[in-house]
Amino acid sequence: MNSLYVYLFVALFLFCVGLWGVLHRRSLIAMLISVELMLNAASINFLAFNRFLSPDPAVGQIVVLFIMGTAAAEAAIGLSIILALFRRYQSVEIGKAQELKG
Amino acid sequence: MVAGLSFELLMAIVVSMSGLVCFGLIMVLTLRSINASVAVGVVGSVLSWLAALYLFIHYWPAREAVVFQVNWLVSSHVQVPFGYYFDSLSLLMLMIVVTISTLIQIYSIGYMAGDPGKSRYYAFLCLFAWSMINLVIAPALIQLYIFWELVGVSSYLLIGFYFEKYSASEAGKKAFVMTRAGDIGFFIGLVLLFLAMGHLAVDVFSSGEKIAAVLPNLKPLFPMKPETLLTISAILIFSGAVGKSAQFPLMTWLPDAMEGPTPVSALLHSATMVAAGVYLVSRIFPFYEASHTAMLVMLVIGTITMLLSSTMAMVARDIKQVWAYSTISQLGFMLMGLGAGAYFAGVFHLTTHAFFKALLFLCAGVFIHHFDTNDFFDMSKGGARKMLIPMIAVTIGVCALSGLPPFSGFFSKEAVMGALAAKHWVWLAAGLLGAAMTAYYSFRVIFVMWFPRGGAAGHAHAHGHVGHADADAHEDHGAHKGGAVWITEWCMLAVLIVLSAITLVLGAFEGEIEAFIIGAKEAATAAQGAAAEGGHGIGHTTVLVLALSCALAGVILAWFEYGARRATQTGFLSRYKAVERLFANRWYMDHFYRKLLDYVVYGGFSNVFTRNDRVVIDGGIDGFSNLTLGLGRLFSRLQSGLLQRNLYVTFFLLALMGLYFFLV
Numbered sequence: 001m002n003s004l005y006v007y008l009f010v011a012l013f014l015f016c017v018g019l020w021g022v023l024h025r026r027s028l029i030a031m032l033i034s035v036e037l038m039l040n041a042a043s044i045n046f047l048a049f050n051r052f053l054s055p056d057p058a059v060g061q062i063v064v065l066f067i068m069g070t071a072a073a074e075a076a077i078g079l080s081i082i083l084a085l086f087r088r089y090q091s092v093e094i095g096k097a098q099e100l101k102g
Numbered sequence: 103m104v105a106g107l108s109f110e111l112l113m114a115i116v117v118s119m120s121g122l123v124c125f126g127l128i129m130v131l132t133l134r135s136i137n138a139s140v141a142v143g144v145v146g147s148v149l150s151w152l153a154a155l156y157l158f159i160h161y162w163p164a165r166e167a168v169v170f171q172v173n174w175l176v177s178s179h180v181q182v183p184f185g186y187y188f189d190s191l192s193l194l195m196l197m198i199v200v201t202i203s204t205l206i207q208i209y210s211i212g213y214m215a216g217d218p219g220k221s222r223y224y225a226f227l228c229l230f231a232w233s234m235i236n237l238v239i240a241p242a243l244i245q246l247y248i249f250w251e252l253v254g255v256s257s258y259l260l261i262g263f264y265f266e267k268y269s270a271s272e273a274g275k276k277a278f279v280m281t282r283a284g285d286i287g288f289f290i291g292l293v294l295l296f297l298a299m300g301h302l303a304v305d306v307f308s309s310g311e312k313i314a315a316v317l318p319n320l321k322p323l324f325p326m327k328p329e330t331l332l333t334i335s336a337i338l339i340f341s342g343a344v345g346k347s348a349q350f351p352l353m354t355w356l357p358d359a360m361e362g363p364t365p366v367s368a369l370l371h372s373a374t375m376v377a378a379g380v381y382l383v384s385r386i387f388p389f390y391e392a393s394h395t396a397m398l399v400m401l402v403i404g405t406i407t408m409l410l411s412s413t414m415a416m417v418a419r420d421i422k423q424v425w426a427y428s429t430i431s432q433l434g435f436m437l438m439g440l441g442a443g444a445y446f447a448g449v450f451h452l453t454t455h456a457f458f459k460a461l462l463f464l465c466a467g468v469f470i471h472h473f474d475t476n477d478f479f480d481m482s483k484g485g486a487r488k489m490l491i492p493m494i495a496v497t498i499g500v501c502a503l504s505g506l507p508p509f510s511g512f513f514s515k516e517a518v519m520g521a522l523a524a525k526h527w528v529w530l531a532a533g534l535l536g537a538a539m540t541a542y543y544s545f546r547v548i549f550v551m552w553f554p555r556g557g558a559a560g561h562a563h564a565h566g567h568v569g570h571a572d573a574d575a576h577e578d579h580g581a582h583k584g585g586a587v588w589i590t591e592w593c594m595l596a597v598l599i600v601l602s603a604i605t606l607v608l609g610a611f612e613g614e615i616e617a618f619i620i621g622a623k624e625a626a627t628a629a630q631g632a633a634a635e636g637g638h639g640i641g642h643t644t645v646l647v648l649a650l651s652c653a654l655a656g657v658i659l660a661w662f663e664y665g666a667r668r669a670t671q672t673g674f675l676s677r678y679k680a681v682e683r684l685f686a687n688r689w690y691m692d693h694f695y696r697k698l699l700d701y702v703v704y705g706g707f708s709n710v711f712t713r714n715d716r717v718v719i720d721g722g723i724d725g726f727s728n729l730t731l732g733l734g735r736l737f738s739r740l741q742s743g744l745l746q747r748n749l750y751v752t753f754f755l756l757a758l759m760g761l762y763f764f765l766v
Contacts, residue, residue: 022746022749023746023749023750023753024113024746094746095744097745098743099743099745100741100743101741101742
């Protein structure tokens with residue numbers, strides 16, 4: 001079995017776990033963590049394709065660095081949103097934030 | 103035909119414009135100062151009276167019509183002239199109008215004393231006289247129509263003069279709307295004629311030969327014979343006269359019109375408003391003569407009106423209402439005369455009626471002013487018989503109204519009767535019946551007022567005393583004011599004396615007026631013709647005797663019921679309650695109109711339009727907004743507020759898109 005597929009399956013597994021977490025966890029923090037998982041899955045994909053298909057220009061690695069940067073920024077913004085929500089609702093339950101219900 | 107600014111033209115301008123100028127002056131300048139307004143009104147009307155008198159005397163021998171006119175509107179070959187048309191009929195009518203309106207302005211100095219709206223009142227009087235004068239001297243029917251409507255407007259203003267009183271403003275509206283109902287027909291008739299002829303010169307309509315000459319050249323709008331067009335338009339124009347002169351279907355506005363001040367009623371009932379209808383018919387009389395159907399319609403409507411309104415007058419207790427009904431019946435009588443083909447008889451009755459009816463109303467005004475009631479039984483108990491001058495004046499007026507010699511009404515009524523007798527005995531019988539009823543109801547008023555009854559019951563007696571006290575209080579009040587009251591009283595009494603004198607002597611001038619109106623030669627031949635006709639028809643003397651005996655029968659009946667010492671002062675009609683109620687309710691005509699309005703206007707048109715408004719317009723807009731709201735509600739379901747469900751949908755759609763790109 002080609003080792004590229006191993007990486008891809010690992011990445012797929014990670015992405016699915018992250019997706020499930022985003023869609024099903026009640027806690028906003030858990031959702032944020034799940035988003036991080038999905039980002040990491042994408043990073044693994046980039047690295048694997050870079051390593052096995054076109055190793056010479058290390059574009060994949062650079063993209064992964066970008067992803068890590070955006071992930072850090074995203075974590076900062078996400079956490080501050082979560083903080084603001086917590087101040088308002090005294091909880092980080094996603095079910096509480098329903099004010100935009102039509 | 104304008105020949106420089108001759109003195110006659112100047113006089114004509116004075117006659118025709120003084121009313122408008124006075125109206126403008128009062129409305130713009132002197133509305134605050136009552137005395138100035140009265141002065142402006144009286145001076146203006148006296149001026150126009152002098153000018154009219156000059157014109158009347160100046161043109162007296164003239165047989166040819168004198169026309170001053172300018173083109174007001176010109177559009178290709180259509181011309182609408184404006185100006186003055188003086189022939190014997192318009193001069194006579196002009197004289198009546200200016201005389202009576204001047205007398206009434208003088209009378210009103212007294213009657214309206216102390217009324218805060220006196221300036222407005224004088225302004226409207228001027229407007230009224232102005233419209234009527236210009237109606238009378240119109241050279242074309244279009245000008246006549248314009249002033250016809252102006253007469254309607256100013257009578258509306260005057261009938262509703264006490265506009266703070268609900269019944270008065272209602273009466274004003276009723277008068278305006280009912281006369282408008284007739285005017286619609288009038289207007290349609292005019293338009294039909296105008297389209298067929300291209301002009302509406304009075305000159306043509308007032309001459310039989312010219313109409314006969316024009317008739318074959320008519321170009322009717324719809325394919326029909328010229329004679330048919332003539333009949334249709336004659337009847338339509340007559341419907342305008344029906345509205346204005348309060349004839350049969352449209353008569354009920356006139357009794358209500360007494361809500362205005364009494365001098366206004368006098369003006370309205372004698373020379374201006376109601377006379378306009380009869381004047382219109384006599385103005386274009388040869389035009390009517392050309393159509394037998396129209397003449398018959400006129401005769402029938404006049405007869406119905408005369409009989410109906412006489413019965414109404416027999417049970418009325420309100421003195422002004424009695425006179426109002428009698429006006430309607432006398433107008434019907436005039437139209438009967440005209441319809442029977444007697445041009446002079448109708449016009450002459452219009453002339454005499456104008457004076458004695460003004461006299462009767464002004465007398466009623468004196469009594470109402472004094473006793474503060476409209477009920478002549480109450481006036482009688484209050485001591486009306488002590489007011490000698492008005493009592494004598496009202497007696498003279500009533501004698502003229504009943505057609506007793508030697509008062510003016512006798513001559514004119516007898517002329518109409520002669521014409522009716524020449525037509526058919528049925529019309530004569532109706533006329534005689536009307537004459538008897540007229541004598542009965544008018545002498546009923548007189549006998550009640552001359553011979554007051556304390557009444558068998560104590561209540562009535564007490565009531566009488568109250569009346570006395572009121573009258574005394576009135577007099578005391580008057581004495582305090584001193585000289586001013588003396589003047590106002592005499593303004594009213596002097597006018598009564600003048601009108602009584604005219605009523606007394608006017609009959610003696612029948613020959614002169616006849617010669618003036620239809621020409622000396624024609625008058626002579628007409629007399630000969632009548633004499634010749636006497637051989638085979640109902641003789642002239644017979645008619646005279648019949649008319650007199652009918653009137654006397656009415657007087658005698660009234661004497662036994664109201665005058666004689668043992669009379670109970672209850673009419674024979676009170677024994678037939680149903681009939682009495684029918685008469686007192688004006689044959690339920692008002693009820694009929696009420697119902698008609700309820701069903702047709704309120705239940706029909708207005709219901710349809712209300713529904714259209716509610717269902718179609720309101721419903722459409724409501725529906726549209728409801729649709730928007732519903733759609734909004736539907737789509738707002740999508741905004742569940744559940745973040746994760748939104749994410750679900752997003753990922754699902756992304757997955758679908760991915761699948762699509764993967765496969766395609």
